[in-house]
Amino acid sequence: MTKTLADYDFETGEVLLLDKPLTWTSFDVVRKVKNTLRIKKIGHAGTLDPLATGLLILCTGKKTKEIDLIQAQEKEYTGTFRLGETTPSFDLETAVDMARPYAHLTDEEITAATAQFMGLIQQTPPIFSAVKIDGKRAYELARTGQEAEIKAKSVEIKTFELTRIALPEVDFRVVCSKGTYIRSLARDLGVALGCGAHLTRLVRTRIGEYRVEDAFTLEAIEALRPPRPEGEAPARPRRERPHTAPNRAGLQYFAALQADALAAKEHEAAKDAADAPETPTE
Template sequence: MPSDTDAPDGILLVDKPQGITSHTAVSRARRALGTRKVGHAGTLDPMATGLLILGVGPSTRLLTHIVGLDKTYTATIALGATTTTDDAEGDETTTADASHLTRDDLTAPMAALTGEIEQVPSSVSAIKVDGERAYARVRAGEEVELAARPVTVSRFEVLGFRPGVRAEVDVVVDCSSGTYIRALARDLGAALGVGGHLTALRRSRIGPFDVEGAPLADALPDGARALLEPPARAASRILPVALLDDERAANLAHGRRTIALEGERGLVAAVHGDRLVGIARAEGRRLLPVTNFPTGGAS
């Protein structure tokens, strides 16, 4: 393992293949980068593929500001059956003939699932119920009913439709953090009266970060450090930038408030030269430290 002075620091985008867990992807990144300090900004189920954002070294502190960003998914929904998990990994619970459905039949129910909606998460989600994950309770044989929660689906559109007794719909979804695509599949099937479940899912975007060009999580090269996006650059993609002089940078680096300049409002990435000093909050004429990055990083 490297010493603290040469430990890797930054944001790493990887493309998770199907069949491995997000934890496995993190473990492989740790080996490729030579550090234990790797975290993620939201997992993907083993069935799903696509973008995982990993924080490495001090940049794990950026993940809390990334995890809540909006996301884009492409997915395939099978109409004509429900499952215990609302996806293809569960056992079928009901079946119906969906051969009468046309692409036009999807328009109204998909529109009803677009916008600010109340969504009931899948019972096998990672939401905690009395301190235990919902999926663990389901696996133990319990019936779990989760409360609806507000989410925003800004786009839910058909990319392709294949009719049949078990019709298939390819869709694209732009949504807020916390939206369950398998729940959209379930609710679309319910609205159409035939049941539905998810058969494929790929996350292509989280906020400004895109999966295009990201290396596969199970094939990270030995030179994976060169793929790290420095913290100052990554932070400037998700927050407004406050450019600090020496005095303001020293104050924030030591956990002290400093002067907020005109135009600095809300959360900002506090940058000094090419180094991320931290995340700060501008309130009136004060710039208050929220998250410090004592080692910083080049842009």
């Protein structure tokens, strides 16, 4: 029998699987679930970047003691790299800062380049990350234009396969250890190919035996919101973070891309309407 949200005892302790929406931070999701279900003790087992979607594991009550154990398990991701362009954040959070030719690369050359990133490797996290430098988060320094040195660390990549090559896009599946940055893998693959690359899409599909297919959406959580006791007024009006408001996460470039895409779509729709033949009248 499949367990439904109504069967959970969040106060005693549960492991809850969530499918994180695009542009939401992991903390946004924790706060949303905590406020919606009125859970006193809750935390997440492994951060997902705002521009990543997929499996985010929340632990409540006594199950928060298992957070470290869950975080230590291997992760699986799927997504897309774009060859020929780099960004300072290694993803769409920041604007493209360099472009290089990529059309000369063959599928065989691209696939062969992945081999050097298999097994135990040294990887340098992105400057736009939550790594701490002298007590500050690296992304805080990066967003104010400060330079900082981040040390490489040892990570393990167990699987790195390319599932689609349609230049400049390359789809992938990666199985890796805790602490692996897929954005850094994009950067490193681009360096190995000599054309640069950055991450344009990322989905976390698995942590250990937990899978995104079994995760709940935030809409399902919202539907379970308990009624407020009669006579009890909220301390302050609820303010939900819009799905398309990325400013707090520093996603100005992504927001600009979305605005351009919407403008292009509206322009195309207007053009189609203007070109459409007039409907004859009686």
